[in-house]
Amino acid sequence: xxxxxxxxxxxxxxxxxxxxxxxxxxxxxxxxxxxxxxxxxxxxxxxxxxxxxxxxxxxxxxxxxxxxxxxxxxxxxxxxxxxxxxxxxxxxxxxxxxxxxxxxxxxxxxxxxxxxxxxxxxxxxxxxxxxxxxxxxxxxxxxxxxxxxxxxxxxxxxxxxxxxxxxxxxxxxxxxxxxxxxxxxxxx
Numbered sequence: 001x002x003x004x005x006x007x008x009x010x011x012x013x014x015x016x017x018x019x020x021x022x023x024x025x026x027x028x029x030x031x032x033x034x035x036x037x038x039x040x041x042x043x044x045x046x047x048x049x050x051x052x053x054x055x056x057x058x059x060x061x062x063x064x065x066x067x068x069x070x071x072x073x074x075x076x077x078x079x080x081x082x083x084x085x086x087x088x089x090x091x092x093x094x095x096x097x098x099x100x101x102x103x104x105x106x107x108x109x110x111x112x113x114x115x116x117x118x119x120x121x122x123x124x125x126x127x128x129x130x131x132x133x134x135x136x137x138x139x140x141x142x143x144x145x146x147x148x149x150x151x152x153x154x155x156x157x158x159x160x161x162x163x164x165x166x167x168x169x170x171x172x173x174x175x176x177x178x179x180x181x182x183x184x185x186x187x188x
Contacts, residue, residue: 020068020091027066027089048074048087049154050171054161059083073152078163099185106178109153114138115146122156122170132168
């Protein structure tokens with residue numbers, strides 16, 4: 001695994017735009033500073049856009065690694081007593097005149113009735129994937145697609161035990177943030 005990660009890092013950093021590296025360093029520094037005055041769970045939530053890791057016997061460290069090209073995905077790996085979570089730093093190099101991609105993802109996710117049904121169901125409390133499938137009465141594949149879109153938009157929490165996703169809950173924070181963000185965009 002060390003060889004694979006070493007080769008991956010060499011490929012990744014060999015031709016990366018220096019402004020991206022600078023932003024990733026700023027992101028890492030921002031998260032370190034955020035840890036000085038905010039609870040760890042809040043920093044994790046903000047950085048990963050809704051991933052939650054349950055403590056388990058043998059887990060000593062959770063290492064967050066900001067990435068550019070994983071947007072909006074997260075990659076989670078377990079190494080002994082450490083979980084490594086590569087998360088999207090949500091940086092955008094495109095036209096600043098438009099609403100950021102992440103915010104568009106939230107808006108698009110809200111425009112589908114089955115996703116709204118999932119969110120309404122999760123409002124009642126934590127649910128497993130199978131419970132959501134049964135509630136929607138849709139196939140596992142279609143339900144998974146809807147949940148992936150909601151996760152990518154940060155509208156649901158994905159709760160992990162190690163590398164296993166065990167349940168989902170609603171992430172109201174994302175809903176509370178979208179209207180002010182859209183209003184700020186309109187006022188520009």
